[in-house]
Amino acid sequence: MAEGSSRQCGGNDDKLEEIPKKKCKRDHTSEDGEQENLKNCKRLQSDLKAILEKSSQKLSQFLPLLSQPGAREGILYLRNRLKSLKPDILMDPIYIGLFGSTGTGKSTLLNAIIDKNFFLPVSGSSSCTSCVVQINTSRSKQHEAKIHLLTDEEWRDELRSLVALVDPGEDSEDNSERSEVASKISAIYGRGAETRSYEELCKMKPIVSIPPSRCIIFREATAKELSDKMCPYIRSPTCARGETEEEDGEREEEDRKMRIWPLIKNVEVTLPYSQVIPEGVVFVDIPGTGDFNSKRDEMWKENINKCSVIWVVNSFQRILGEKIHEMLLREGMKAFQSGMCRDISLVATKSDDLNLDEYRWEKKKKNINKHDAILERNEAVKQEKSRMIKKKLEAKLPKDLEVVHKADLVYTVSAREYWNKEEEAVLSKEETEIPKLRDYIRKFYIKQKRNVLMDRTMEAITIFSLIGSLQANKHAQYQLAKRNHLREIIVQKIADLGKDISKCFLPIEQPLKEGVEEAKKSYKAAIRTILNRNQGYQGYHRTLRAVCLKKGVYASRTFYRIDVNSSLAQPIYEKIDMNFGNVFRIQMGTCSTLKTCLDAFKGAVQQKLQEAQIKLMADNEHKLAFLKQETDFIVSEAEKLVLQRKANIYQSLVASIQNDLLLCYEEAAAVRGQQAYQKMQTILSNGIMKAVESGMFERAENSMKEHLQGMKDGITRKLEEDFSNMLSLAFCPWDQLDGKLPDLRNEFLNISFIHKTLKSASMS
Numbered sequence: 001m002a003e004g005s006s007r008q009c010g011g012n013d014d015k016l017e018e019i020p021k022k023k024c025k026r027d028h029t030s031e032d033g034e035q036e037n038l039k040n041c042k043r044l045q046s047d048l049k050a051i052l053e054k055s056s057q058k059l060s061q062f063l064p065l066l067s068q069p070g071a072r073e074g075i076l077y078l079r080n081r082l083k084s085l086k087p088d089i090l091m092d093p094i095y096i097g098l099f100g101s102t103g104t105g106k107s108t109l110l111n112a113i114i115d116k117n118f119f120l121p122v123s124g125s126s127s128c129t130s131c132v133v134q135i136n137t138s139r140s141k142q143h144e145a146k147i148h149l150l151t152d153e154e155w156r157d158e159l160r161s162l163v164a165l166v167d168p169g170e171d172s173e174d175n176s177e178r179s180e181v182a183s184k185i186s187a188i189y190g191r192g193a194e195t196r197s198y199e200e201l202c203k204m205k206p207i208v209s210i211p212p213s214r215c216i217i218f219r220e221a222t223a224k225e226l227s228d229k230m231c232p233y234i235r236s237p238t239c240a241r242g243e244t245e246e247e248d249g250e251r252e253e254e255d256r257k258m259r260i261w262p263l264i265k266n267v268e269v270t271l272p273y274s275q276v277i278p279e280g281v282v283f284v285d286i287p288g289t290g291d292f293n294s295k296r297d298e299m300w301k302e303n304i305n306k307c308s309v310i311w312v313v314n315s316f317q318r319i320l321g322e323k324i325h326e327m328l329l330r331e332g333m334k335a336f337q338s339g340m341c342r343d344i345s346l347v348a349t350k351s352d353d354l355n356l357d358e359y360r361w362e363k364k365k366k367n368i369n370k371h372d373a374i375l376e377r378n379e380a381v382k383q384e385k386s387r388m389i390k391k392k393l394e395a396k397l398p399k400d401l402e403v404v405h406k407a408d409l410v411y412t413v414s415a416r417e418y419w420n421k422e423e424e425a426v427l428s429k430e431e432t433e434i435p436k437l438r439d440y441i442r443k444f445y446i447k448q449k450r451n452v453l454m455d456r457t458m459e460a461i462t463i464f465s466l467i468g469s470l471q472a473n474k475h476a477q478y479q480l481a482k483r484n485h486l487r488e489i490i491v492q493k494i495a496d497l498g499k500d501i502s503k504c505f506l507p508i509e510q511p512l513k514e515g516v517e518e519a520k521k522s523y524k525a526a527i528r529t530i531l532n533r534n535q536g537y538q539g540y541h542r543t544l545r546a547v548c549l550k551k552g553v554y555a556s557r558t559f560y561r562i563d564v565n566s567s568l569a570q571p572i573y574e575k576i577d578m579n580f581g582n583v584f585r586i587q588m589g590t591c592s593t594l595k596t597c598l599d600a601f602k603g604a605v606q607q608k609l610q611e612a613q614i615k616l617m618a619d620n621e622h623k624l625a626f627l628k629q630e631t632d633f634i635v636s637e638a639e640k641l642v643l644q645r646k647a648n649i650y651q652s653l654v655a656s657i658q659n660d661l662l663l664c665y666e667e668a669a670a671v672r673g674q675q676a677y678q679k680m681q682t683i684l685s686n687g688i689m690k691a692v693e694s695g696m697f698e699r700a701e702n703s704m705k706e707h708l709q710g711m712k713d714g715i716t717r718k719l720e721e722d723f724s725n726m727l728s729l730a731f732c733p734w735d736q737l738d739g740k741l742p743d744l745r746n747e748f749l750n751i752s753f754i755h756k757t758l759k760s761a762s763m764s
Contacts, residue, residue: 038442038446041446041450042090044758047750048087048457051747054747055744056079056083059075059467062075062741074729077729085456086456087456089449092452093136094445094448095284095307096308098347099304099307099331099332100312100328101287101328102287102288104313104315105350105415107120107121107285108349109415110135111415112434113283114277115274116227118227119227120133120227120285131234131264131266132286132296132299134283135270136271137272137279137281139273140270142220143220143221144217144219144270145218145230145269146268147264148215149215149216150263154265159201162181162185165178165542165545167672181542187259187261189207208260223271230267232258233264234261234264265295265299266296266299277438280449284303291555297550304331304332305335305338306340308340309342309344309345309444310332310343310345311347312344313349314346315348315353316353316412317353329392333397337584337646338646342403344389344393344403346389346409347413347437348410348412352417352432360373371427378412381410385410386409398585400585411437413432413434413437414427415432450761454759457758458629459633460751461751461755462626462629463626464748465748466622468744487727490608490727494601494720497597497601498713500597501715503597504594505708505712511576515574515576518572518575523688526568527688530547541676541677544668544677544680545671548669551661552658552665564661565655565657568657569657572697602632609628610624626730630726631726634722638715641711645707645710646711649711652704652706652707653701653703660700661687663687668680668683
C-alpha cells in the first residue's frame with residue numbers, strides 16, 4: 001500500500017504504510033503546448049516544401065529555353081540552391097545518447113521514454129543489451145529491426161585476436177576475460193572450438209546461420225511481435241553462455257538465435273510514429289565502455305560524437321557509491337570538444353530504491369513516509385551531483401555554453417514506478433521524471449528545428465528576390481569588370497582571414513607545450529596505474545594482452561575501458577581543453593574565437609559588398625541581398641568543415657601516441673609462456689619510456705599543429721572556390737532572361753509569411 005504525504009503523518013509508525021498517498025494529477029498543459037508547437041512546425045515545413053518544389057519545377061521547365069553561356073548554369077545553380085534548403089528538416093535526425101555501464105537500467109529507461117514496457121530486453125539481475133541499439137520513429141505502420149552483422153573480413157580480424165587471448169598453452173586459471181573470449185568462439189563454431197587454432201577455425205563452417213547480406217531484418221505488425229523476434233539477437237553475452245545440450249523446444253531455438261551475438265555490429269529499430277516522441281529523434285543505447293571488436297568500438301566512438309544530447313545513465317545505488325559515472329561523464333564531455341554534443345545530464349535510475357527503516361534511522365525522522373523520503377533523498381542527491389557536474393563542466397568547457405548554466409543537470413527517474421498502477425505506486429507519473437525527460441526532448445527538438453526552418457525560409461526569400469531582378473543584368477563587359485573587382489577584394493579578405501585563423505590557434509600552442517612537459521613528468525605514474533591492476537584478479541595478463549592486441553585500447557567487463565594512449569595524453573588534454581573549446585565551439589549560441597573570426601570575415605566581406613552596391617551595383621539592390629546571403633551560406637559551409645575536422649584535430653594527440661607505440665604493442669602481445677605478465681609489463685614500460693625519450697609527446701604536439709594548419713588551409717581553399725562560383729553566377733550576363741523568367745511572386749509572398757510566423761513563434 002502506498003504511503004501518505006507528510007501532512008498526513010502522525011501516531012504509530014506502523015500505520016503510516018496504510019495511509020493512501022494523495023496523487024498528483026498530471027498537468028497536460030506543457031505537453032499539449034509542445035504538441036501544438038510541433039504540429040505548427042510540421043504544417044509550416046509542409047507548406048515550405050510545397051512552395052520550394054513548385055518553384056523548382058518552374059525553373060526546371062525554363063532551362064531548355066536557355067542557350068547563352070553561363071545563363072543555363074546560373075539558373076541551374078539557383079534551382080539547386082532552392083532544392084538544397086531541405087524541406088524535410090524535421091526528418092533530419094537529432095541523436096540522444098543513453099550512455100552508461102552495463103546493468104544500470106538504460107534499456108528499462110528507454111522502454112519507459114518510448115512508452116513500450118519490456119520492448120528492449122531487461123533483466124533484474126544482469127546486463128542485457130550487448131551492442132549499440134538505435135531507436136527512431138517513422139510514418140510506416142510496421143515495426144522494423146535491422147540487425148547489422150560484421151563483415152567476414154571484420155570477423156576474421158577479431159577472430160585472430162580472440163584466438164591469441166584464449167591460448168590454452170598458458171595457465172588454466174579461469175577469469176572473466178578468457179571466459180568471454182572463449183564464449184565468442186564457441187558461440188559461432190560450437191563447443192570446444194576455443195581450443196582450435198586460427199587457421200583451423202577459418203576452415204570450419206560456423207554453426208550459426210549467417211545471411212549473405214550480413215543483415216537480419218524483421219518487420220512486424222506490433223511492438224511485442226518485433227520484440228520477441230529481435231531480443232534474442234541483442235541480449236548480452238551473459239545470457240548467451242548457458243549450456244544447450246539439456247535444453248530443448250522454445251528455449252533451444254532462442255539459444256540458437258542468441259549464438260550470433262558475437263557477429264552483431266549494431267541494431268537499428270524503427271517504430272511507427274507516436275505522439276510520445278517527435279519524428280526525427282533517434283535514441284542511441286550506448287554501452288558504457290566500448291567493445292573489444294575494433295569495428296564495434298569505432299562505432300561506439302562515432303555514436304557518442306554524433307549525439308546532440310548525452311544522458312549519462314547510472315543506477316541510484318551506484319551513483320551513491322561507485323565512481324563509474326564520473327568516468328562516463330568525462331567520456332561524455334569529450335564529445336563537447338570533438339563531437340556534436342550540446343547538452344549533457346546525469347540520469348539516476350531506480351530512484352525509488354530506498355530502505356525506509358534505514359533512511360528514518362539515518363536522518364532521525366521516524367515519522368517520514370516512503371514517498372516523502374524518496375523525494376527528499378532524490379533532491380539531496382540532485383543538489384550534490386549537480387554541484388559536482390557543474391564544477392567539472394566549468395573546468396572543461398567555455399563559460400558561454402548553455403549547458404554550463406542550465407538548471408537540470410541531474411534527473412532522478414524510476415521506470416518501475418512509472419509502470420505501476422496509480423493505486424500501487426509510491427510516486428506519481430510526474431514524480432518518476434519520465435514525463436520531464438520527454439518534455440525536455442520535445443522542447444530541444446522544436447527549438448532546433450524551428451531555428452533551421454527560419455534560416456531556410458530567409459535563404460529562399462533572398463533567392464526569389466534575386467530571380468525577380470535577373471533581367472537587369474546586362475552588358476557583359478561591365479558585369480565582368482564588377483566581378484573581377486569584387487573577386488580581388490574577397491581574395492584579399494580570405495588571405496587576411498588565414499592570418500586571423502592562425503592567431504586563433506595561438507592560445508592552444510602554449511598550453512600544448514606545457515601539457516607535453518607535464519606528460520613527460522607523469523607518464524611513469526600512468527604506466528604504473530595501467531600495468532598494476534592485477535591485485536585481487538586472476539588472469540589480468542589476458543586483459544593486458546587484449547589491450548596490446550587492440551593497439552592500447554580495450555573494453556573490459558572487469559576493468560571497464562582501458563586506453564593507454566589516452567591515459568598518456570591526458571596531461572596534455574588537461575592543459576588544452578579549455579582553450580580548445582574556446583577556439584572550436586561553432587554551434588549555436590556560442591562565441592568561440594574561431595566562430596568570431598569567421599563572423600568578422602563575413603561582416604568585412606558584406607561591408608565591402610555594401611560599398612560596392614553604392615559604386616558598382618546601384619542598379620540592383622536584390623543582387624546585393626543575394627550576395628550577402630550567399631556569403632552567409634558560404635561561411636556556414638566553412639563552419640561545417642570545422643565541425644567535421646575538429647574531432648580529428650582533438651584526437652590527433654592520441655593517434656600520434658598510438659602510432660609511436662604500435663611496435664611496442666605488437667611485441668608485448670606476442671609474449672607467451674611462463675611469467676608472460678611480467679614480460680609484457682617490462683616490454684610496455686621500456687617501450688613507452690624509449691618512445692618518450694625519442695620525442696613521442698613532441699611528435700604528438702607537432703601532429704596537432706599540422707592538423708590545425710591543415711584546417712586553416714582547407715577553410716581558405718574552400719572559401720576561394722565558393723566565392724569564385726558565387727561571383728560568376730551573380731555577374732553572369734542575363735540578356736536572354738528579359739521577360740522570360742517564371743513568375744514567382746506568389747511563392748515569394750507565401751514564404752515571407754512562413755518566415756514571419758516562425759519568427760513570431762520563436763520570440764513567444
